[in-house]
Amino acid sequence: MNYDFEKALIIAKKEFADKLWTPIFYLYSGLSYWQFSQSPIEKFF
Amino acid sequence: MIEQFSQIGRNPLSAVLEGFYSTSLMMTWFSPLIGIALSFDSVIKERKSASLNVLLTHPVFRDTVILGKMLGAVLLLLVVMLVSSVVSLGTIILLLGAKVSAMELSRIAMWFVLTFLYSLVFLGIGLVCSTFVREATDSLVYNIVIWLTLSIMFTWIITFLSYSLEPVISAGSLDITGSLSALSPMHHYAELSTGKTGLGWGAGGGGYGRENMDGILDIRFTLAQWLKEFWTNLVILFIAPLLLMITAYLKFLREDISA
Numbered sequence: 692m693n694y695d696f697e698k699a700l701i702i703a704k705k706e707f708a709d710k711l712w713t714p715i716f717y718l719y720s721g722l723s724y725w726q727f728s729q730s731p732i733e734k735f736f
Numbered sequence: 737m738i739e740q741f742s743q744i745g746r747n748p749l750s751a752v753l754e755g756f757y758s759t760s761l762m763m764t765w766f767s768p769l770i771g772i773a774l775s776f777d778s779v780i781k782e783r784k785s786a787s788l789n790v791l792l793t794h795p796v797f798r799d800t801v802i803l804g805k806m807l808g809a810v811l812l813l814l815v816v817m818l819v820s821s822v823v824s825l826g827t828i829i830l831l832l833g834a835k836v837s838a839m840e841l842s843r844i845a846m847w848f849v850l851t852f853l854y855s856l857v858f859l860g861i862g863l864v865c866s867t868f869v870r871e872a873t874d875s876l877v878y879n880i881v882i883w884l885t886l887s888i889m890f891t892w893i894i895t896f897l898s899y900s901l902e903p904v905i906s907a908g909s910l911d912i913t914g915s916l917s918a919l920s921p922m923h924h925y926a927e928l929s930t931g932k933t934g935l936g937w938g939a940g941g942g943g944y945g946r947e948n949m950d951g952i953l954d955i956r957f958t959l960a961q962w963l964k965e966f967w968t969n970l971v972i973l974f975i976a977p978l979l980l981m982i983t984a985y986l987k988f989l990r991e992d993i994s995a
Contacts, residue, residue: 695800702796702804706778707812713773714816 752840753953755828756847757930760953763851764922764935768858768887770816772879774809775862777872779988784872802988806863806981813859817852839955846952846959847929853973854925858883860980867987887922891936921976924969928952 749757779802782788791801825844829836836844862879869875885893898913917923917933926935931951949957949965963970 695797698796699800699804699807702801703806703808703811706805706808710774710809710812714770714812714819717770717773717816 749950749953750837750840750955751832751834752825752828752836753843753955755832756824756844757950757953759824760847760851760926760929760951761935763854764925765887767817767851767855768883768921771813771855771858771860772862772876772883774813774816775859776866776875776879778805778809778863779866779984779991780869780872780875783870798989799985802985806984809859809863810856813855814852817848817855821848821851842959843952843955850925850928850952850970850973853977854921856977857921857973857980860977860984863984864980864987867984867991886920888937890917890920890922891934891938894934895938918972921973924972926951927969928966928973 779788782791788801792798821844825836828834858879861882862875865875865878869878894913894917897916901912920934922936923934926932929951931949931954949962951966952962954962957965
């Protein structure tokens with residue numbers, strides 16, 4: 692089979708950029724939860 | 737077998753590695769979710785938006801498209817895992833103020849590879865679902881069910897089976913629950929990283945430092961001893977994502993691309 696790695700890399704770059712929001716959202720949710728767990732309000736739950 | 741091994745340190749886990757022991761528990765539950773999130777709609781999205789049709793009218797082979805998609809998702813997963821591991825290490829060092837030795841660093845590097853492979857299995861599952869299933873929401877639901885079954889609820893399922901199959905097990909010499917455990921990537925990751933048979937719900941968090949080896953983070957044992965004890969788990973963690981990606985690749989090559 693004939694692989695065209697340059698084109699594969701272009702598609703890979705697009706996929707990378709498209710999905711980048713996902714881990715950023717994860718990080719944001721994680722940090723928000725951590726901040727919430729540190730705050731006194733968490734004790735009420 | 738372990739009793740014969742020489743012990744190179746007195747404490748099973750150093751302070752820094754103890755931090756990573758806790759991180760392992762967290763990673764067992766949540767790193768699969770990152771793998772799934774990065775792959776569950778990879779092919780579906782392109783098919784639905786009809787951009788796959790446009791893409792394939794260009795002089796691009798189908799295998800190039802799926803290879804590019806896999807490469808992009810795997811690279812992003814690698815970056816995410818690297819960032820979270822470095823953040824964990826940084827936080828542990830900041831909190832403890834401890835120095836990290838070269839040996840500890842090598843163990844952490846190995847631990848990182850294991851965690852990456854573990855989440856790669858779920859990225860593979862997501863890719864396979866994405867090529868077989870037509871709707872993104874269906875694919876996400878299937879993936880979440882697989883994640884809950886294989887990672888979170890697996891310890892419960894195995895415990896339930898071991899109780900219900902107890903007469904069968906005690907009657908013969910078959911280790912049914914042991915064989916069933918091998919189905920879950922969580923079991924292999926748990927053995928490799930912490931030496932426990934499972935880290936799912938109900939497995940319990942603490943409890944290390946007995947005569948058994950506590951996985952890659954246990955500094956009483958050398959890497960060779962660790963490899964000798966857990967090489968089968970390592971082979972499975974290497975082969976599983978590879979097989980899943982080959983399945984997704986072959987399915988994509990034969991797929992009808994119309995939405």
